[in-house]
Amino acid sequence: MSDPASKRPVMIVPSVLPADFSKLGEEVAALEAAGVDLIQWDVMDGQFVPNLTFGPDVIRSARRHCSVPFEAHLMVYTPDVMAKDYIEAGCSRLIVHAEACTHLHRTCGNINDLGATAAVALSPATPASAVQHVLDLVDMVLVMTVNPGFGGQAYIPTMEPKIREVQAMLEAVGRADDVHIEVDGGIGPDTIAGAAAAGANVLIAGSALYRDPEGLEHAVSDLRARAEAARA
Template identity: 50%
Template sequence: MSFAPLIIAPSILASDFARFGEEVRALDVAGADWIHLDVMDGHFVPNISFGPEVVRALRPLSARTFDVHLMIAPVDPYLEAFAKAGADHITVHAEAGPHLHRSLQAVRALGCRAGVALNPGTPASAVAHVLDLVDLVLVMTVNPGFGGQAFLAPMLDKVADVKAMIADRPIVIEVDGGVGPDNAGACAAAGASVFVAGSSVLRGGPDAYADNIAAIREAAALARGEMV
């Protein structure tokens, strides 16, 4: 069986906000595949993080894929700003607005890869009708809004459901929330290939980032039979 490449996407939500630029550079050097940027509006989720100008400021500091996760509603008015700021991927929530098709079409029209995210309370079937418009499906493994939460193990069944729905489409499955070496293997076995990790990567400071990233990658690879 062939698998999608394993992707580790550290979330800068867990970084030192006073050292954003240095943190992004350190994650790049440490072997991050993507940089995950969690955008929160205090409305769709009970927290506020940052907007497109922060993405714009960070963009020159890394050539890694910028994976922008918009936890905002309404989302459509802000898509162009994040695309122009340097997003490579833009993921919108299935729950964030009434016209999901339109949002995803707009993301692609802006030249970005399109993702759709599912909150824990939303079934996999909610995105079955848009799979031809997406490049990734993000399964939230915590309720969005805050970093450092405990992984919700029942979401593994949702990952497996999404994997079955995707069938042979070239779509990757991303997991986000409480992901670390202790559950990355189970996520990989269920079908995930992209692992968003905040606290588990950024703990210990920059000197620990490479080892933390490697531990998640190795746990996922072992579950897929790619390492002994």
């Protein structure tokens, strides 16, 4: 019997946290040229997580420099307040944290009503069951493989069983083919196979892309090949 996860294509997605913030337009253009599938913006509010990062105007200014889709990972306490601005800035998917939403079902519905697609992120200590009752409203579940808030952290391999749990939940509700599973945190050549084999098909890479001595294009193709081999 074929693996339902294999029907979802592997997608290599950069976090722009390691990029040169003084030339983000050039950076996103370079990422598109390297073959990424979309670009993730890690939006941090200084409260849900310690850092502050990208406001909607920054993302809007970069939007015209490439054509791949943008998604915003909203590591914030007020996603409902911020959603419209990030969608208008050019983000076609908004990822909210289950831990930050008082009414997660309402928040996902609001994002969909605004014309974007909703996704939910789970921090390491949050059980997979936190998304069970919003699977009809999302097109992706993000399993964090580090604690949110900082780039360059080490991958937490004990999150792989949670990825499998999410996959099983999607199978149970008949959405295994059309809801993506994303992982974010510590993804690189040595860790991507474990995440992909567990069921993830959208793989966020930051530091690993930028530190590849052979450049961004090699890094993207190498990670894609490793993920596809793990899912074969």
